[in-house]
Structure formats: C-alpha cells, structure tokens
Amino acid sequence: MSANPYPSPTPQAVSRPGRAAGPLLVASIVTMGLMAGVFFAFDVSVMPGLDRTGDRVYAEAMQNFNQAIDTSGLFVLAFLGALAATTAAAVIEYRAGRRGAALWAGAAAALYVVALLITFTVNIPLNNELAALGDPATARDFGVVDRFKGVWETTNIMRTVLCTAALGCLAHGLKLHGRATSAR
Secondary structure (H helix, E strand, O other): OOOOOOOOHHHHHOOOOOOOHHHHHHHHHHHHHHHHHHHHHHHHHHHHHHOOOOHHHHHHHHHHHHHHHHHHHHHHHHHHHHHHHHHHHHHHHHHHOHHHHHHHHHHHHHHHHHHHHHHHHHHHHHHHHHHHHOOOOOOOOOOHHHHHHHHHHHHHHHHHHHHHHHHHHHHHHHHHHHHHHHOO
C-alpha cells in the first residue's frame, strides 16, 4: 500500500499563532461596526428627519452631510479600514490554518464589498447629482430630490443590512479564532 500523497495537516500546522489575526479581527469588528452604525443612523434618524422638511432644506442638508463625510479623515479611515482589516484578517487566518475563522472573515469581506459596490455605483452618483443642483437657495427644479430620496434611502438600508451581516460574520470569526488559539 502506498503512502497518502495528500497527508493531513499536522496539529502544529493548523494552530500556528499568527499574532496579527486577533487584533485585525478586533479592528475589523470596530470599523465594520462603525460603518454599520453610520448607515443605520441615516436609516433611523437622518433620513426620516429630512423627510419632514421641504425639498430645499433636504437638498441643502444632504449636500452638507456629503461634504462633511467626503472631508472627514476619520470616516475615510473606517470606510477603507473595514475592508483592509477584514481582508487581511481572512488571509492571515487562512495562512495560519484556521479555515473556519478565515471563512467567516472572508464572508464579511465579501458582504462589505457588495456594500461598497452599492456605494460607488448608486449612492455616490446620486450624491453627485444632488451636488450638481447647486445652491438650494437659488435652485428652481428640485426633481432630483424626489429621484434621490427613494433610491438613496433604499440602497442605504441595503448597506446597513450588509454591514450588519458582515459584523455578525466577524464576531463569529473572532469566536472561532479564540477557540483555535486557546486550544494550542
């Protein structure tokens, strides 16, 4: 009988420490939680509050929110950090042989990529259309606001759900990471 050409990994290979994985998973959870929170805050307070205003106030407020977010280094750090930390954690977990944690972190990264695709293909172009309205105090046609409201709000709910699901995946991945590293 010949030797198995595909030997099972040794227990040592499966439980390599990979010291960066734990802190990266924590950073992923924090940044993903921040992103889910930003989107959720818009869903439950900002957008319903703006719906109670007129088109002029709605347009001016959204223009101001978008400008503040575009110039906020902290927002950019969380926005890009969520993807970078999550992807890095998935890769490190995989290389360390912790496939379960890697799978959950990878799923979180995939969910966040979908949220980013929605952001770049729907929400940002809508923000740009609203910015092109110019100064709401002198604008005459607010048709862009009606088009903006329905689509932007719906896709923002989708981003909230995707980021919240990603956050759950990361929490489970961290739990698996902890089990794997404590069993060493």
